[in-house]
Amino acid sequence: GDLCDLRTPLEKDCKVELLTFDNVDGQKTFWHTASHVLAQAVKRLYPNAKCAIGPAVDNGFYYDFDVEKPFSPEDLEKIKAEMKKIVKSGLELERVELSPEEAEKKLEEMNEPYKVELVKEHSDKGEHITFYKQGEFIDLCAGPHLMSVAPIKAIELTACTGAYWRGDANNAQLCRVYGVAFPKASMLEEHLKKLEEAKLRDHNKLGRELEYFTTVDYVGQGLPILLPKGARVVQLLQRWVEDVEQSKGCLLTKTP
CATH class of the missing domain: 1.20.5 (Single alpha-helices involved in coiled-coils or other helix-helix interfaces)
Structure with a gap:
């Protein structure tokens, strides 16, 4: 079946299954929305940052940014604090459809070259291009997403690494920020506890300590x-x- 959000009109008879955070697809939708909150926070704090992609992954989400220098641990704390402000505001997400020409023009005005590249790949397919908007932030995205950012109650940014655009070493190196989010603070605490326990069993750490x-x-x-x-x-x-x-x-x- 198709994974859709609650904005999707039902135009024919179908079977509907509502997904929650207990479901893998529900989790990924939740984390995908959290990645947009991350991007919005980064754009507020670092307006010159260029956004690349920000998908949900198996254990959370990430977003790639083109920035002058990689984010420091102190930068990540500032970004996380801004994310908390955004979710506290309860911004609703709005789905917007544009023609490829309109989408390309808008992204060029926003100075988002990576998004322009993605749109150009679809410009000859006759498809409408979808965006999701929350407050002042708008992002190229097919969705689905939560109806608002309000359900995101607990956030942690877990790592910051380098990544090449589209996984190609010939392309620009971007700054990839990883994170995780939950609908309850207790769920985040349990998740972080499991991560700490996993570190104790990390072969990389143990191999060095045991001088292997x-x-x-x-x-x-x-x-x-x-x-x-x-x-x-x-x-x-x-x-x-x-x-x-x-x-x-x-x-x-x-x-x-």
Whole structure:
């Protein structure tokens, strides 16, 4: 079935299923709206920031921004505080449809080049382009969304990383802000508790603490250097694999 918000008119007989935060699609709709709140907060605090995309993901949401310098932890706290102001205001979201030509013109006036690029990809398909508006903020988006930002009661910005536009290293590097939001503060507390517990089991953290591997900048953060303990583990695993292969009658070959 189609995932729609409550603004969608019912034009023919259909079966309707109402989704809540307990449903995966309901969660993603909730988090998608929260990503728009994030973008609105960033545009209020950093008017020159360019917005790219801001989808819901499995454990929350993110939004990519083109900014002069990456956001610091202090910046994230300011952004989160502004987000809380926005949700407290209870702004309603309005769905707006424009022709591709109107949409492109509007986004050019807003100085949003990444959004213009997305619209141009649909300009020859004869489709209407949808936006969602909340207060002074309007964003290119197909939806669906909550009716207002009011249900968002608890917010946390969890990380800030680099990301290439459209995942291509030849494109501009953007600042990606991750976050999560819930309809109850207690749900956020439980979520953060689980994240802390997961950190204690993080192989990256444990491997370093137990001196199994390390990394150095001139080699690269994605290329771990095995220390004696780690090299020994690899050696033992290789021997075990060889023993299993031999017991199964496997024959080893090597190529140039």
